[in-house]
Each structure stands twice: as C-alpha cells, then as structure tokens.
Amino acid sequence: MYWRGSPYEERQAFLARLDGVAVGRCSLTLPLSENTDEAGIEILVASAHRRQGIGTAMLGRMESLARERGRTVFDSYCGEPIGSFPEGAPELAAKSGTGGVPREAASTGFALRHGYSLEQVETTSLLPLPVPSGLLSTLERDALEHARDYKLLLWQDRCPETVVEAYAALKSLMTTEVPIAGLGWEGERWDVARVRAEEDTWCKSGIESLVAVARHDGSGELAAYTVLNHRAALPGIVNQEDTLVAPGHRGHRLGMLAKIANLRRAQLQWxxxxxVMTWNASENRHMLAINIALGFRPAGIEGEWQKRLE
Ligand SMILES: CC(C)(COP(=O)(O)OP(=O)(O)OC[C@H]1O[C@@H](n2cnc3c(N)ncnc32)[C@H](O)[C@@H]1OP(=O)(O)O)[C@@H](O)C(=O)NCCC(=O)NCCS
Known part of the structure; x- marks a missing residue:
C-alpha cells in the first residue's frame, strides 16, 4: 500500500537486473503538496555487484525522471550501523555542524562523487524492551511534578473525531519544528483528510499505531504527541515515529510523559x-536527552544528502 503512494506523495520503485538476476533497487518519492521542487532518491546495489557502475546508472535514471517532473532538489539518506567502522575512523562533518559520517563508507564516496553534500546527520538509537518498570515509574513521577495541568489521551490506529483537527495542526507543526539544518524543506499542511489518509495507508499496510497525546486542562489545547508503530510482519521491532511538544507547552516534561505511557502500552500490545528504533537529528539535544534517560543507546548514524541543481 505504501508504494502505491497517496494524494500527497507519488512513489516509484525499480529493480535493476543483469542477465535476469536482481542486482539492485532504487526508488523515487515525489512530494505533491509541498516541496514540489524536491525528489527523494534511494539507491541500493547488491554487495556482490558493487563498483561496476550500477549505482551510477540507477542514480542517473532517477535524477532524469525527477528532472522531467520539474524537480531540482534531490534528497537521499543512507545509514551506517555503529561498529561498521572502527572508532576514530576519519569522518566527513555535516554542514549542520553536528555529527559526521565515515569517510570510507561506500555511500560517502558515492554521494560525493555524484555532487551531493552532507547537510545533516541523524543518530539512530535502539531501546531494548522491556524497559524496567522501576525506571519508567521514577521518570514518570518526576515528569508528573512538572505536568500537573495536563492529561494524557491515548488511542490506537484512528484519532477520535473530537480531536482530529487539533491533531492535524500538531502534525503540521512537526514539519516546521524539527531541526532540518540547511535542507530547506517547506512545512507540510496537515488537515483532517491528510491524517485520515495516513491512518488508512498504515492500516492497509498492516501497521498498527499507538498514539499518546497530552492535553492542557485549562485551554483544552493539544500540547504534545508521540507515535509508535509496529508491523506483525516484523514483530521484533517497534518504530518510534513523530514526537512533538508544541511551543508554549515546553518545559513540562510532556515529551517524556507521553513516551512513557506509549512504551507501557507497546509492551502489553506487542x-x-x-x-524500539528511533532517528533524531544529532543536534536535537532535547529529544536525545529524553531518549537517553529512557535507555535508548546509539545504534548507528544516517547521513542526509542533498544535491541542488542551479
Ligand atoms: C553506494 C552504492 C549505491 C554504490 O553503488 P555502486 O554500483 O557500487 O556504485 P558505482 O559503481 O556506480 O560507483 C560510482 C562511484 O562512486 C564512488 N564509490 C562507490 N563505492 C565506493 C566505495 N566503496 N568507496 C569509495 N567510493 C565509492 C566512486 O567514486 C565510484 O567510481 P569509481 O568506481 O570509478 O571509483 C552501493 O555501495 C550501495 O548500495 N551501498 C548501500 C546503500 C547506499 O549506501 N546507498 C546510497 C545512498 S546515498
């Protein structure tokens, strides 16, 4: 279902074959509502077939398809697990000023060779489950001290009709509030239809989703949310999706409180x-601090590469 795209994003996927054998795959993602000058490109070559120009051929094809669709900004990301390079191996620093990727990685050589620059680096972190219940209770006690004027609202898969408009507004904020370094992406406009479209796609793709939202008692405003996703086809892994505390409601430990509630449910439900896997911009110190307190440990880094046509 995901690959069929949506009214907001067109997706195309390709397989590269050599003498009938699959040697690589690549994909093109074209945003349709905002960022309509941008294309997301992914390239993967089977390890036995590298350094033969297959990656270059696929990238050339993706870039020309993107250009035909009027796209002039190409984005690509590539992850490297921790331990794939020795500690202290030379790094290429991100333009954001925080973090770097191993200079010797194939993706680094390939991306630089094709004129991409390393705008940002994300940290991939992993939280082993179950999280000790004593740790969750201690963190929760502290968080509740700061969050007396808020209550949590929880749902699974489908946002209640009564708050879906406010939830859509929070999802719009998510796209402007996360650090994006110099990537220059426009914020997304989320409305009820877009929330429902995402929920439908997840549901049809076999993804279950747990959402925890903090609501301010006095104003009734939605102040924070966090989302965990799980697929029965990959039962061992939970993916941490968005977490956001709206400006004006920060400093009340709402990110921590919502995450604790969601983790407890995830452990029961799945x-x-x-x-749990999560990805954060390496400069996103506040989010990383919450994750570290919960027991997340670094598992890898992901380079966010970009090429802009003049
Ligand atoms: C990166 C990847 C796609 C390259 O595919 P490939 O088919 O081996 O690449 P090509 O043969 O077209 O290489 C083109 C140029 O990229 C650079 N390059 C490719 N692999 C490299 C490596 N391991 N080290 C340094 N430079 C490398 C070189 O400049 C190379 O030219 P050369 O062989 O004449 O020196 C492949 O290694 C891969 O699938 N890696 C895992 C996924 C990934 O990193 N995707 C890219 C996201 S940005």
Missing part, C-alpha cells in the same frame, strides 16, 4: 517486540 509482547514479541524486542526493541
């Missing part, structure tokens, strides 16, 4: 899950 007992086969062994870990």
């Amino acid at each position: 007992p086969d899950a062994k870990s």
Whole structure:
C-alpha cells in the first residue's frame, strides 16, 4: 500500500537486473503538496555487484525522471550501523555542524562523487524492551511534578473525531519544528483528510499505531504527541515515529510523559517486540536527552544528502 503512494506523495520503485538476476533497487518519492521542487532518491546495489557502475546508472535514471517532473532538489539518506567502522575512523562533518559520517563508507564516496553534500546527520538509537518498570515509574513521577495541568489521551490506529483537527495542526507543526539544518524543506499542511489518509495507508499496510497525546486542562489545547508503530510482519521491532511538544507547552516534561505511557502500552500490545528504533537529528539535544534517560543507546548514524541543481 505504501508504494502505491497517496494524494500527497507519488512513489516509484525499480529493480535493476543483469542477465535476469536482481542486482539492485532504487526508488523515487515525489512530494505533491509541498516541496514540489524536491525528489527523494534511494539507491541500493547488491554487495556482490558493487563498483561496476550500477549505482551510477540507477542514480542517473532517477535524477532524469525527477528532472522531467520539474524537480531540482534531490534528497537521499543512507545509514551506517555503529561498529561498521572502527572508532576514530576519519569522518566527513555535516554542514549542520553536528555529527559526521565515515569517510570510507561506500555511500560517502558515492554521494560525493555524484555532487551531493552532507547537510545533516541523524543518530539512530535502539531501546531494548522491556524497559524496567522501576525506571519508567521514577521518570514518570518526576515528569508528573512538572505536568500537573495536563492529561494524557491515548488511542490506537484512528484519532477520535473530537480531536482530529487539533491533531492535524500538531502534525503540521512537526514539519516546521524539527531541526532540518540547511535542507530547506517547506512545512507540510496537515488537515483532517491528510491524517485520515495516513491512518488508512498504515492500516492497509498492516501497521498498527499507538498514539499518546497530552492535553492542557485549562485551554483544552493539544500540547504534545508521540507515535509508535509496529508491523506483525516484523514483530521484533517497534518504530518510534513523530514526537512533538508544541511551543508554549515546553518545559513540562510532556515529551517524556507521553513516551512513557506509549512504551507501557507497546509492551502489553506487542509482547514479541524486542526493541524500539528511533532517528533524531544529532543536534536535537532535547529529544536525545529524553531518549537517553529512557535507555535508548546509539545504534548507528544516517547521513542526509542533498544535491541542488542551479
Ligand atoms: C553506494 C552504492 C549505491 C554504490 O553503488 P555502486 O554500483 O557500487 O556504485 P558505482 O559503481 O556506480 O560507483 C560510482 C562511484 O562512486 C564512488 N564509490 C562507490 N563505492 C565506493 C566505495 N566503496 N568507496 C569509495 N567510493 C565509492 C566512486 O567514486 C565510484 O567510481 P569509481 O568506481 O570509478 O571509483 C552501493 O555501495 C550501495 O548500495 N551501498 C548501500 C546503500 C547506499 O549506501 N546507498 C546510497 C545512498 S546515498
């Protein structure tokens, strides 16, 4: 379902074959509502077939398809697990000023060779499950001290009709509030239809989703939200999706409180899950601090590469 795209994003996926054997795959993602000058490109070459120009051929094809659609900004990301390079291996620093990627990685050589620059680096972190209940209770006690004027609202898969408009507004904020370094992306406009379209796609793709929202008692405003996703097809992994505390409601430990509630539910709902994965901009110190307190440990880094046509 995901690959069929949506009214907001067109997706195309390709397989590269050599003498009938699959040697690589690549994809093109074209935003349709905002960022309509941008294309997301992914390239993967099977390890036995690298350094033969296959990656270059696929990238050339993706870039020309993107250009035909009027796209002039190409974005690509690539992850490297921790331990794939020795500690202290030379790094290429991100233009954002925080973090770097191993200079010797194939993706680094390939991206630089094709005129991409390293705008930002994300940290991939992993939280082993279950999280000790004593740790969750301690963190929760502290958070509640700061969050007396808020209550949590929880749902699964489908946002209640009564708050869906306010939830859409929070999802718009998410796209302007996360650090994006010099990537220059426009914020997304989320409305009820877009929230429902995402929920439908997830549901049809076999993704279950747990959402925890903090609501301010006095104003009734939605102040924070966090989302965990799980697929029965990959039962061991839970993916941490968005977490946001709206400006004006920060400093009340709402990110921590919402995450604790969601983790507790995830452990009950998905007992086969062994870990939660999350991705944060390396400069996003506040989010990383919450994750570290919960027990997340660095698992890798991900380079956010970009090429802009003049
Ligand atoms: C990166 C990747 C796509 C390259 O595919 P490939 O088919 O091996 O690449 P090509 O043969 O077209 O290489 C083109 C140029 O990229 C650079 N390059 C590719 N692999 C490299 C490596 N391991 N080290 C340094 N430079 C490298 C070189 O300049 C190379 O030219 P050369 O062989 O004449 O020196 C492949 O290694 C891969 O799938 N890696 C895992 C996924 C990934 O990193 N995707 C890219 C996201 S940005």
